Amino acid sequence: MSEKAKLNVSEHAEPAAGNTQMPVSVMVVLTLLGYIGCYKVDNLNANFASNVHAPFGSPEEVASLAPSEEELVFSQGKQLYANCQGCHQPNGGGTPGTFPPLAGSEWVLGDPQRIAAVVLNGLGGEVVVSGKTYNNQMTPVGETWTDEQVAAVLTFIRKEWGNNAGRVLPEEIAQTRAKTAESGHSGPWTQETLNTTFPAE
Amino acid sequence: MSENTDNNATQASEAKPEAINASCRLPVLFLFFSAAVWVVQASAAGVLGSLKLHVPGFLADCPYLTYGRMQAGVWVAFLFGFAGNAGLGLTLWMLSRLRGMELARPGFVMAGAIMWNVGVTAAMVGITMGDQPGIAGYELPAYASRVLLIGQALIAFSAILTYFSRRHKQLYPSSWYLIASLVAFPWIVGTAHWLLVETPVRGAAQIPVAHWAVTSLQQIWLGTIGLAALIYFIPKITQRELYSRQWAAFGFWLLLILGGWVNLNSGSPLPVWSIKLSQFASMLFVFVLVAVGWNLCQTVKGVPLIGSEDLTLKFMGVSLASWLVVALYTVGNSMAEWNGLLQFTYAGTAMRQLFAWGFFAMAMFGAIYYVAPRLFGGEVDWACSGTYKWVFYLTAVGAAVVGLAGLGLSYGHGDALTNVETLEVSKKALMPMRIAFMGELAFLGASLIFLCSMACLLFRNCCGECSPMSLIRQCCPAKVEGGAE
Amino acid sequence: MNKSPWIFLGVLFALSLSWWGMVYGPASQVNNLSADLGGGDTLKPRVGLAKQGEQVYRENGCYYCHTRAATGGTFGYKIQITQLGDDQKINEEVVGLDYSTQTVFKKAYAYKAVAKAVDSLKAEQGKKAEERDEAKIGDANATLISAKAKAGAHGDDMEVNLKAYGISGVNFEPDMRAQLGLPAEMNEEQQAAVAGARFDITDGTQKWSDIESTVRRLKDKAGAQFKLQPVAKEWPDVQGGAGRQSVLRDFLFDAHAMVGVMRVGPDLSSQGSKIAPLDKDGVPINTREADNKFYKHLYDPQWEGESSHMPPFRYLFRERPLEKDVLAGPREIVIEKEGSSRVAIIPTAKARALLAYMKSLRTDKSLPEAPLVNQPKQASAE
Known part of the structure; x- marks a missing residue:
């Protein structure tokens, strides 16, 4: 074995650590930077909200960007209208003689409680809409739909297809239910029974 | 050193270095040799993967060798194969030396080391079959991480027994770092295992959890082991005192607190608050940078590190420099403009490579060069030791190429991502990666030489008589001829 | 710092800080995120092929070169x-x-x-x-x-x-x-x-x-x-087809949230709108043509002579060579390239799943927290 291949394995001593003190200024700078950082984070953290992503900066900003409640109700109504368009058609035009139109209908644009009553309890027999006569049976949804859902679908049909009537609130649906119960009526309306409880304007 | 030993209440007497080395011999060498095998796999797969960037059709018809799977394999082989084995081996040796106690229960270590390597192998096979969990930087399938956790627990058990086997001796800073690495591993991998792979949290929550796990594995797990080696070997070989215990403690605690927060990309699909907090943590990381850098620079004041005669010290010098560069990059990430430009470019990956090879692998190579022969006791025959300097040169050059390509050329890519059309982007994206290919080649060369050197050392000293000499000749023919028995 | 047990406790405490902030905090916050989009609309999880496609994306490590993170920019x-x-x-x-x-x-x-x-x-x-x-x-x-x-x-x-x-x-x-x-x-x-x-x-x-x-x-x-x-001023990813930035809830139902590391390839967060753009009612328009274009790209990314550097994923297809004038089968896609023979390919289940997954990646519908950006900057505008 040659000398070259042998290693000098003599050991160095174990290291030791000195006791030099850290300058106080380091701690001061750390505290200062930490303070500034905390302040900045506090300013920019958007209240730790999970829905604020860059480049937006605050929950209020994001909330302002979100669609308004009215728009949301409208789009909910649009989805619910899928249950109605089989008869009233996607364009709200109805079918001559059987299913009355919703676009431009004075029933839809008039007293919200009256149209709500129709949706809640259904309607049968001959009805006159925009001067034309229709005759069929409308299915009631009052048993299964909530006030919010009825209000949403009414809001939708009152604003779609050029209709420009106001939003319907869930409270109005509740009032309609109460008024119907008070009148003692049950089952689908006819145009006459409806007119006694919810007179046309 | 004697002044640090508390004389009045020592429960067990200090063991002699030779006895400690002997107690570590089998398990630590096993870990080191496994590390050498894995590092070759990691760098070879890295080269193959890089090659695919030049020639997309290369080996493309084999699903097992597709780029995405190889990339996952590269990091698992490096992180758990090489870094885990080498780091755990060095942890055991350093802890026993720092405590002045023989390694407790080496049997546990052997069992743990075997399990660990079984785990890494299982992970590699699993990834090849398509079992990676979809987290860049933590690619362990559930079955592999279970085995790794058990393996690490067995090794850590021995390490902690050794650590507690003697009380009332002043703890050298390196031992804090090592204990932290032993505690951090099960915490980090356990979190990743349970929250991301075994019973994953909701998709959206996986993003911050994965970021924490990947960053912590790098900054805390690898960081503590590598810094422990730097803080141990630099004063030891220069035969100076570590400048300041206080500075060391300051850097240590801040590293542990900040390590998991830093480096979140400002373009991550995460709420503003996570990103701002991460930027804040990256800003405070400047204190870790200063604490570690100042402390070690003051320690070696006036003594060249990279220019030193001692090879281990050279390794440590480059390792320290790389760590500082990566730390500086981390601090830079606190600036939204800087990060906004470099995110999603090669820069982040290049910095990970610089951390892995320039810092961690350098520290390990240097430490192993120092430790491995000493484990055999007085009469060591290391025929290949002369070629070991090439491990240093190749790794250093590789790290420099990768680091420079990543930092210097990714601006073009980042700029293109925000301004130019798609075709330009792909060209500019590849530019730094193509140059980094040269670095990958250097890493492969370094790891091959490292493996050969380790093989030489083992065969010469363990089973020189029963081993086929031809193998050693193949390793390094010139040296063996000179040093033949 | 010389009492060994204190080091243990200290390390545990120090680690728990970032764990609390980056793991526990976000995870519990995300647990409270609802899929509700307002107005009765909800985010829907991936099902069927698209869900399987996510696994194909994962097992082949596509996330190493592609991100799914459209970033926002400046706006007024x-x-x-x-x-x-x-x-x-x-x-x-x-x-x-x-x-x-x-x-x-x-x-x-x-x-x-x-x-x-x-x-x-x-x-x-x-x-x-x-x-x-x-x-x-x-x-x-x-x-x-x-x-x-x-x-x-x-x-x-x-x-x-x-x-x-x-x-x-x-x-x-x-x-x-x-x-x-x-x-x-x-x-x-x-x-x-x-x-x-x-x-x-x-x-x-x-x-x-x-x-x-x-x-x-x-x-x-x-x-x-x-x-x-x-109104976007500089909104980089709009060029790539992103209608808005990616947000947390885009990943709500992902089995694996693969945000990605590097953009060697293009960002995929709005790939769905490129393959199957929405019509005016918000329903994706699926065309065989667009599907086949994707398959061809996957089979041979360089088939059009594009400067794509994606490796080919031929193993996701069954293929057979076609003679010059032979017609391809009804489900086959013909690849013709200058200087090479004609090939007819059929995507395997994995390729079809990957396509379905790609179509599920979209940023063309606004979320309450991320409205669509109004005026995308035109790529040609100087």
């Missing part, structure tokens, strides 16, 4: 008034002098006054004769006369009239419409003009801090309805 705000509040004074104050002197604004309030007077007249007339308030009737009549004069004073510019009508949201009797210079019966176009009437009070360069107080006052006091629209 446009405030559009869609319906004015009742009180002209407050609205003028909030909206500002520049706008409140405009014809549309003035007319809107003139119409409002007309409508109010008509309502009040009707209410009085509906009462019994002895209960009528003559003073109110007099006021209403006076208002009607002066307001009609104001409303009609700006000529017959139908568009201005309709817009004012729209943003004021007033209903008139048909004969009243005619008197005010509005069409008695609106045709579809006119109806659309009313429904779509918008009235911009900012030009889209304002930052949130500039308009914050205006928005607050619009909401609190003016009672007007408005829409806030971000």
Whole structure:
């Protein structure tokens, strides 16, 4: 074995650590930077909200960007209208003689409680809409739909297809239910029974 | 050193270095040799993967060798194969030396080391079959991480027994770092295992959890082991005192607190608050940078590190420099403009490579060069030791190429991502990666030489008589001829 | 630092800080995120092929070269008034002098006054004769006369009239419409003009801090309805087809959230809208052509001579060579490339799953927390 291949394995001593003190200024700078950082984070953290992503900066900003409640109700109504368009058609035009139109209908644009009553309890027999006569049976949804859902679908049909009537609130649906119960009526309306409880304007 | 030993209440007497080395011999060498095998796999797969960037059709018809799977394999082989084995081996040796106690229960270590390597192998096979969990930087399938956790627990058990086997001796800073690495591993991998792979949290929550796990594995797990080696070997070989215990403690605690927060990309699909907090943590990381850098620079004041005669010290010098560069990059990430430009470019990956090879692998190579022969006791025959300097040169050059390509050329890519059309982007994206290919080649060369050197050392000293000499000749023919028995 | 157990406890504590902030905090926050988009709409998890495709994306490590993180940039705000509040004074104050002197604004309030007077007249007339308030009737009549004069004073510019009508949201009797210079019966176009009437009070360069107080006052006091629209200035990923930035909830139902590391390949967050763009009702348009283009790209990314550096994923296809004039089968896709033979390929289940996954990646629908960016910067614009 040659000398070259042998290693000098003599050991160095174990290291030791000195006791030099850290300058106080380091701690001061750390505290200062930490303070500034905390302040900045506090300013920019958007209240730790999970829905604020860059480049937006605050929950209020994001909330302002979100669609308004009215728009949301409208789009909910649009989805619910899928249950109605089989008869009233996607364009709200109805079918001559059987299913009355919703676009431009004075029933839809008039007293919200009256149209709500129709949706809640259904309607049968001959009805006159925009001067034309229709005759069929409308299915009631009052048993299964909530006030919010009825209000949403009414809001939708009152604003779609050029209709420009106001939003319907869930409270109005509740009032309609109460008024119907008070009148003692049950089952689908006819145009006459409806007119006694919810007179046309 | 004697002044640090508390004389009045020592429960067990200090063991002699030779006895400690002997107690570590089998398990630590096993870990080191496994590390050498894995590092070759990691760098070879890295080269193959890089090659695919030049020639997309290369080996493309084999699903097992597709780029995405190889990339996952590269990091698992490096992180758990090489870094885990080498780091755990060095942890055991350093802890026993720092405590002045023989390694407790080496049997546990052997069992743990075997399990660990079984785990890494299982992970590699699993990834090849398509079992990676979809987290860049933590690619362990559930079955592999279970085995790794058990393996690490067995090794850590021995390490902690050794650590507690003697009380009332002043703890050298390196031992804090090592204990932290032993505690951090099960915490980090356990979190990743349970929250991301075994019973994953909701998709959206996986993003911050994965970021924490990947960053912590790098900054805390690898960081503590590598810094422990730097803080141990630099004063030891220069035969100076570590400048300041206080500075060391300051850097240590801040590293542990900040390590998991830093480096979140400002373009991550995460709420503003996570990103701002991460930027804040990256800003405070400047204190870790200063604490570690100042402390070690003051320690070696006036003594060249990279220019030193001692090879281990050279390794440590480059390792320290790389760590500082990566730390500086981390601090830079606190600036939204800087990060906004470099995110999603090669820069982040290049910095990970610089951390892995320039810092961690350098520290390990240097430490192993120092430790491995000493484990055999007085009469060591290391025929290949002369070629070991090439491990240093190749790794250093590789790290420099990768680091420079990543930092210097990714601006073009980042700029293109925000301004130019798609075709330009792909060209500019590849530019730094193509140059980094040269670095990958250097890493492969370094790891091959490292493996050969380790093989030489083992065969010469363990089973020189029963081993086929031809193998050693193949390793390094010139040296063996000179040093033949 | 010399008491060994303290080191243990200290390390555990130090690690727990970042764990708490990056793991526990976000995870529990995300657990509370709902899939609700408002208006009865919800985010839906991936099902079927798309769900399987996510696994194909994962097992082949596609996330190493592709990100799924469209980033936002800089933008300004446009405030559009869609319906004015009742009180002209407050609205003028909030909206500002520049706008409140405009014809549309003035007319809107003139119409409002007309409508109010008509309502009040009707209410009085509906009462019994002895209960009528003559003073109110007099006021209403006076208002009607002066307001009609104001409303009609700006000529017959139908568009201005309709817009004012729209943003004021007033209903008139048909004969009243005619008197005010509005069409008695609106045709579809006119109806659309009313429904779509918008009235911009900012030009889209304002930052949130500039308009914050205006928005607050619009909401609190003016009672007007408005829409806030971000207008992109520099919004890098819009070029790549992203309609908005990626947000947390895009990953809500992912089995593996693969945000990605590097953009060696393009960002995929809006790949779905490229392969299957939405029609005007928000339904994706699937075409065989677009599907086949994707398959061809996957099979041979360089087939068009593009400078793509994606490796080919031929192992996701079954293939057979085609003679020169042989027709391909009905489900086969023909790859023809200069200098190489014709090949007919059929995507395997994995390739089809990957396509379905790609189609599920989209940023073309707005989320409440991330509205679509209004004016995407054109790639050709200098």
